[in-house]
Amino acid sequence: MSLADSKARMMSAHRDLMNAWFRVHEAWHDDTARRFRERSIEPIDRQLRSAMNALDAMEETLRRVRSECGES
Numbered sequence: 001m002s003l004a005d006s007k008a009r010m011m012s013a014h015r016d017l018m019n020a021w022f023r024v025h026e027a028w029h030d031d032t033a034r035r036f037r038e039r040s041i042e043p044i045d046r047q048l049r050s051a052m053n054a055l056d057a058m059e060e061t062l063r064r065v066r067s068e069c070g071e072s
Helices: 003-025 031-068
Strands: none
Touching: 003 031
16 A cells, blocks of 8 residues: 555545544533543544654655655
């Protein structure tokens, strides 16, 4: 699996998670929902964004290596 494929799958999973959370959150507004968001949703969101940024950096590094090594 390529980095681009991995990033696409991660973006899709992130989008699915956030869409599901927004649907649930429409009906769930108590303190337990807030704690769940703070302890579960937000950390996952940050980690997924960080991982996607890392994949972008890795992809750029690989692009430069390939360019410098004469590969296309």
